[in-house]
Amino acid sequence: MAGHAARLMKPMFPLMYSPIGRIGTNTCKRLQWNHQIGQSCSRLPISVIQPTTVELMQCSAIHTTQILAKKDKGKKKKGTKVDTTTSADTSILDLGEVKRDMDKALEILKHDYIKSLSIRSSHGSLDHIQVETSDGKFPLNHLAQIATKSNNMMVVNMSNFPQATEAAAQAIQQSGMNLNPEVDGHTIKVPVPKVTKEHRENLAKVAKTMCNETKVNIRNVRNKYATIIKKHGQGKSKDVVFKLEKQIQQLLDESNNSATDILAAKTKELLGK
Structure with a gap:
């Protein structure tokens, strides 16, 4: 046993x-x-x-x-944040310059929202519309004089570039702002639509497109300075170069978050929520 x-x-x-x-x-x-x-x-x-x-x-x-x-x-480990107040190596990169360039893109977005997007259409809302011409794409306000004739009508004068009149009218119609332009010679009359739910939603879509374009611009800023780091970081410590890359990536992430917040506020305004 x-x-x-x-x-x-x-x-x-x-x-x-x-x-x-x-x-x-x-x-x-x-x-x-x-x-x-x-x-x-x-x-x-x-x-x-x-x-x-x-x-x-x-x-x-x-x-x-x-x-x-x-x-x-x-669980996924979240990346630790780095200090972006001071450059890891000022001889390679001025971090303040990176931030200023990214902030500039955000300020342009805010300005364009105020100027171009409102519940009541204004002539500023037509400025950013891209018109396809034989010489390439141009903003409408580079080709025409845009004015508000009344609360219910905007007028686009194409006398400086009459050959682009039809293309401009088509671009306005396809802008997503629920606009139905009428061509009269070298003039395009644009009736201002009533404030409907569809109109609000179309404006919100335009706002999102503008925000995405801003994020592309911010990413281009990051890429520009990443090239500078690669060029001037030769012969430097790998740890320093790595930290610089992390610093500009963090600035990119922060700027993208700011752009998203700006879009959220504008969307809320446009949709009346």
């Missing part, structure tokens, strides 16, 4: 280590083993079969630790 008990007492699991300690781990193994052998332990000494309260708590703590460790393993 002693030999039988000895065989039963042989560990069935490899030894594990945990913050609880070796004793708690062995106890946990023994509890698993006792559970498996069931009634075969009925003739073993009670101290072998029955765990103490402390041992039960240790076993539970080990299992909890293992479960939490698995959960933490599956």
Whole structure:
């Protein structure tokens, strides 16, 4: 019988280590083993079969630790932020210049929103419309004189570029602002639509397009300075170059978030929410 008990007492699991300690781990193994052998332990000494309260708590703590460790393993680690107040190497890059260029793109977006997008259409809302001509694409306000004739009518004078009149009318119609231009010689009359839900939604789409264009401009700023880092960072410490790249990437992310916030505020205004 002693030999039988000895065989039963042989560990069935490899030894594990945990913050609880070796004793708690062995106890946990023994509890698993006792559970498996069931009634075969009925003739073993009670101290072998029955765990103490402390041992039960240790076993539970080990299992909890293992479960939490698995959960933490599956989580993505977020990248740590870097300090963008000072350049990692001012001889390579002026970080303030990067920020100014990105901020400039954001200011242009704000200005264009005020000038071009409002619930009541104004002549400023036509300025940014791109017109396809034989010489390339041009903003409408580069080809024509735009004026507000009344609260219900805008007038586009194409006398400086009469050959682009039809193309301009088509561009206005396809602008997504629910406009139906009427061509009269070298003049395009644009009736101002009533403020409808569809009109508000179309303006919101235009706002999103303008925001995406701003993000492209911000990304171009990042690419410009990334090239500078690559060029002037030759022979410098890899850690310094890496930190500079992280700094301009973080400025890009922050500027994109600002552009998204500006868009959200403008969309809320346009949709009347």
